[in-house]
Every structure is written in structure tokens, then in C-alpha cells.
Amino acid sequence: MNILITGIHGFVGSNLVKAMGGKHAVYGLDIVADSIAGVAKIYTWEDLDAKRIPHMDVIIHLAGKAHDTKNKSASQLYFDVNTGLTKRVFDYFLATEATRFVFFSSVKAAANSVGDEVLTEEVIPWPVGPYGESKIAAEKYINENFDMGADASKRVYILRPCMIHGPGNKGNLNLLYSVVRRGIPWPLGAFENRRSFTSIGNLCFVMEGLVTANVPSGIYHMGDDEALSTNELISVICESLDRKARIWHLPKRLMLGLASVGGVLRLPLNRDRLQKLTESYVVSNAKIKGALGVTKLPVSAREGLLVTLNSFKGRS
Template structure:
């Protein structure tokens, strides 16, 4: 019986990396990880700006680079912009270069749909071949990382797989999605009854499943993949599904979208309005066909998993 494949996950203690680490370990892979601090023997502390990744690359067949500086605000501060570039562009390039030199077979890079842009026009979707058009610092850093990785690994024996997810939600989610869950839990009456936009999301379980499919794929794989739940939702449907997952009847009323957009713009919240009322759709046909893959968890199931975890966590004594 052959030895299990050896994998390296960067950002192995993060929202995505931790779930991926557990699933791959349970799938019989030999998994090591890096994070800001050590966790046991399998996850070691290596900062993203390290110049030497060699201690964790020996014998590794596949690298999955999840680590990044996320939730990056717009800034004209040169020092901050340089730090974003150091962590999100130069770090993966250094890791890829050293992985190539160590004979790593496949380098999987977790990018973002933000490398392509922030929105799509109605009845249109981003595809894996869509042109770059990032609109913020984070999206620009992911675009630049993709470009330097393609250049670094071009013509080498190390395959490059790029995965571009939209907003990821799941157990332990934070940020804007956590805030939406809070509103749904309180069942606050909201004016989203007339919102008919379409946005692609991806459940943590589905994203991890797609990454594992890329790890296991037996044929050479130099591809860029978009990923989603394959079920685009409106803000109205999202809130209704979240509220019902909490066992409550949604209280949505209809306010003209143009009026909400106008009010948000006046209040300096245009970006939030764009996410709540605009479209962002991904076409994952290429992903499903190439990998013979389907999202294993439905949107409704994933929302319930997310809500159940939040309810369980909030009922723990430490959180009371």
C-alpha cells in the first residue's frame, strides 16, 4: 500500500484552511499546515512574509495556499498598500518559486472573484476566462498574485490551479454575513421585499469539496476555476432563508430599490448598497465539467448548517 499524499496548507487555522485541514486529514492525506501560531505538531508558525518556506516543503506533493491578508480596506497609505502586496502577492510568489524548486506537483491558489470585479450586469455571469477588472485593493492584489504565479510556474513541472470563490459562508463565518445573520435572528422588519438581484455565494462545505476535487484530480491540471453553490440568490431570498432557518417567519416589506440606493449613497454607504442590490453571478459550468464535480450541499442545507452552528455556539456557557 502506497504512502498517503503529503499536502501543505497555508492559513491552516483560518476560516477556510481549518475546515480544509480537517477534511483532508479525514480523507487519508498526510497534511501539514502553517499559521500565525502553532497548533500541535501538524500546524507550525510561519509568517506570511517569511523568506524561507523550505522547512515545510520537503516531500510535499500539493500546496494549497489559503493564507492572505483579507478584509482589506481601501487606502492611499503607501506603507499599508506595500504590506498588502507583501502578503498577498510577493508571499505566494516566493512560496510558488520554492515549491517548484522542491518538486511540488500541484500548487493550488485560493484567489477571489474580486480579481474580476465587483458586479455583473443582469443576465450575465463571470466565467473563468473573463478579463480582470478589480475595483479595490484586495481585488487588485489577487489579480496581481494570479499573474505572478502564472509567470513563475509557466513551463515548469508544477501545475497551477487557481480557484476564485465569491463570498464564502459557513460555520463560524464573520464579517458582513455574520451581521446579516444577526438581523435575521432578531427578525427585524427589513425593506428588501422588492429586491430581485442575483448573487452567487459559496458554502464553506462546497468550497472545501471543490478544493479536495482539485487535490484528487488524477490528470494534469493547469486551470482556473470559479466556484459557487450553483444557486444564485436575491437579497430577499437570502434573508427569507436565513430567517426561516432560525424558525421564524420573515418580515420583509417592499421599498423601491432606487430609493434605498439613493439613501445609501447619501449616507456614504454606496458599496454596501451595491452588494445588497447589485448582481454578482458566476458561471461554474467549466468547473463542473472539468472536474466532474457538483456542489454536495444545497444552499438551503448550507444556510441551516451555518445557523445551527451559530445557535449552538451562542448557547455555550462561555458566551452567555
């Protein structure tokens, strides 16, 4: 099949090229026109508007404004990119003979936090902040302009992955790896949380299924089969470094007190950061596995993390 991937130069796009390039004819749509091995041609947004792109069977829309954890990005930028570009690409899809459209949304479009619950597709979306709000606005536009249950000639998928990682990944996992590599003990061992991750291997497996299998249109959450605690994550990092995990189980009251003081003195640990480090965020992948007819994804959470962490070795 002919597959068009927007934002193809990004982390996910690059990995999809490696996974799909040998099976399909892959094309790109990006602001950067640099060629990529395995990609037949990369088009510009002007090519999209001028309808200079040949027939595509599948459009995978990755391009977007990533979540700025430091909250330095202007709110409108999220809506201009995450919502605006999605409208642009989806309108193009509807006007062409392409039969499948995959929009990469985010679990943050559904909920900023889930507490002790498991996040499923049945949740009433309640995003917090411009990133999640811009993603749910894009989802709303898709749902308002396409009947997920009626149109048999086209399939539309809204994919909500939790944190994606793999070789070449940058972000919080890399930062945590750097902290542990320096031998700094993890002081929050008393907090037992559970978090879901998405390994790039599992994501590519699911994407191949959405492109080729008989999967109904709809919203699908994406994550590995197992959720891990931060303590388990620290242990996996130490396993990749071939060293013993240094996890301190300091009293929760003490850490909460230090976080309160940290907020006043503007120290690295404050209440908001403590909550983010210790809260649970478990995502169900039951719906997507059921749609693909599998009971287990090919890569376990631990295996996927080790592949990612081992790729960090040698970095400064």
C-alpha cells in the same frame, strides 16, 4: 499524500484539515505555531526559507490579507501579503518535487462587480481596490513563471471562490443574521438581485478533487450551483430562526432617495451601501465541475446556508 497548507489556522484551513486529515498527511505553515488536531506538524515561514520542510506532494496556499470591507487597511499591506507571500510560496513550490499547487485567489481579482452578467473564467480581469489588485498581481506572477499548458510534471490551480461560508465563519453573513434575529424588517424587498455563495462543504469537495483527480492546470471559479436573491437569503435566515420573514417592498425611488440623504447625513444607508446590498454577483462554476466530471456539487446553496446559519445559534 503529504499536503502543506499555508494559513492553516484560518477558517478555510481549519475546515480543510477536518475534510482531508483522515485521507492525507496534513502539515501547516503559519505565523502561529499552535498545534491543531489532525495536523502532523506546523512549520514557520523561517522553516520555509531555510528549507527545513520535508517532501510535500501538494501545497495549498491560503495565507493572505482578507478583504477589509471598512477600507481601513493600508493598500501596501495587501500587496506585501497577498502578492509577496504568494511569490515566496510559489518559488518554493517550483524548486521542490511537489506536484500540485493551489492558490486561493478571489473572484474580486476578476471583477468588483458584474451587473446582470455571469462571471466566467474568460473575463478580462478588472479588479477595483487593493484587495483584488493584489490578488491579480499574484495570479500574474504565477502565470508568468509557469506554463499552464506545457509542464506535465506539475499542476497549478488558481481558485477564485466567491463568498465562502460555513460553521465558524465570521463576516457579512453573520452581521445580516444578527439584524434579522433582532426582528428588524428587511426594507429592500423591491430590489431583486442574484448572488453566488460558496459553502465550505462544496469547497472541501472541490479541493479534494484538485488534490487527487486528473484536473488540468488553470484558473477556476468557485461557487455553489444556485445563486440566491437577498430576499431568498432573508427567508433562509428566518427559516433557521423558525420565524416568518419580514420583507418590506418599499418603492425603489423612496429607498434611492433615502440613500442619497443618508450619504449627506452620514446615516447607515447611503448610495454605496445600497448598491452593495442590492447588486447582483453571479459566478459560474461550470468549468470546475466539468474538470471534475460532475454535473452537480454535493451541497445545494440553501442547504449550505442553513448549516452555516444554524451554527450561529447561541452566539451573542
